[in-house]
Amino acid sequence: GQSLEQPSEVTAVEGAIVQINCTYQTSGFYGLSWYQQHDGGAPTFLSYNALDGLEETGRFSSFLSRSDSYGYLLLQELQMKDSASYFCAVHPGNTPLVFGKGTRLSVIA
Amino acid sequence: NAGVTQTPKFQVLKTGQSMTLQCAQDMNHEYMSWYRQDPGMGLRLIHYSVGAGITDQGEVPNGYNVSRSTTEDFPLRLLSAAPSQTSVYFCASSPDSATGELFFGEGSRLTVL
Numbered sequence: 001g002q003s004l005e006q007p008s009e010v011t012a013v014e015g016a017i018v019q020i021n022c023t024y025q026t027s028g029f030y031g032l033s034w035y036q037q038h039d040g041g042a043p044t045f046l047s048y049n050a051l052d053g054l055e056e057t058g059r060f061s062s063f064l065s066r067s068d069s070y071g072y073l074l075l076q077e078l079q080m081k082d083s084a085s086y087f088c089a090v091h092p093g094n095t096p097l098v099f100g101k102g103t104r105l106s107v108i109a
Numbered sequence: 110n111a112g113v114t115q116t117p118k119f120q121v122l123k124t125g126q127s128m129t130l131q132c133a134q135d136m137n138h139e140y141m142s143w144y145r146q147d148p149g150m151g152l153r154l155i156h157y158s159v160g161a162g163i164t165d166q167g168e169v170p171n172g173y174n175v176s177r178s179t180t181e182d183f184p185l186r187l188l189s190a191a192p193s194q195t196s197v198y199f200c201a202s203s204p205d206s207a208t209g210e211l212f213f214g215e216g217s218r219l220t221v222l
Contacts, residue, residue, distance in 0.1 A: 008149075033209035033221060043152070043218055087151060091209045096142045096167070096201075101151040109159035 001091050002026040004100035011106045013080055020044045020073045020103045022088035030091040032064050032071045037102070046073070048091075075105075083107045110185050115200050115214035122190045122221045130185040130217045132200035138212070140203040141183040145169065146216075158183055159206055170176065190221045191209040 031050035049064035142157035154167030
């Protein structure tokens with residue numbers, strides 16, 4: 001089976017940097033994805049790491065360490081619109097993505 | 110390009126009623142899946158399909174049926190609705206099983222009284 005752990009809530013100040021961690025246990029592993037979901041909306045894809053290291057997409061970066069079964073999402077220059085829930089998801093390979101329970105990010109002025 | 114379309118967006122059922130949540134995608138994706146989302150529980154996989162004519166169970170399949178007669182459509186049937194099935198249901202698709210990127214529909218919010 002698979003299990004993922006991520007913090008339930010994080011609060012950060014506008015303009016700051018925040019890191020959302022994700023640890024996982026899985027019987028098979030192809031990669032780690034990150035999704036953003038605003039209240040009342042659908043999850044939207046942010047990034048996917050199949051290899052160790054850092055992937056950067058604008059203000060968002062995602063990191064993966066396969067040996068540590070660990071990844072994180074880094075959000076820089078936080079904006080109020082970044083207030084949302086963020087989900088990490090494991091790609092086991094033989095079945096669809098398995099999602100964590102999500103981290104609710106609140107950006108305050 | 111509509112992407113993934115779910116209908117209805119909102120539905121209220123009485124216990125014991127049956128209904129079908131519709132999902133259609135116009136991206137020619139082989140891989141489709143249904144998730145349910147409950148507060149504090151993240152997204153849990155109900156059923157998925159790797160192509161027309163092929164379906165399989167996910168983490169929480171009880172009380173739900175699916176079929177995949179075409180590449181475009183992947184309906185989810187509730188056989189006899191129960192209050193525990195009150196949830197938000199999301200349909201998702203991807204080109205194949207090798208990608209970590211899913212394209213989600215807008216969701217169907219179901220209340221069972």
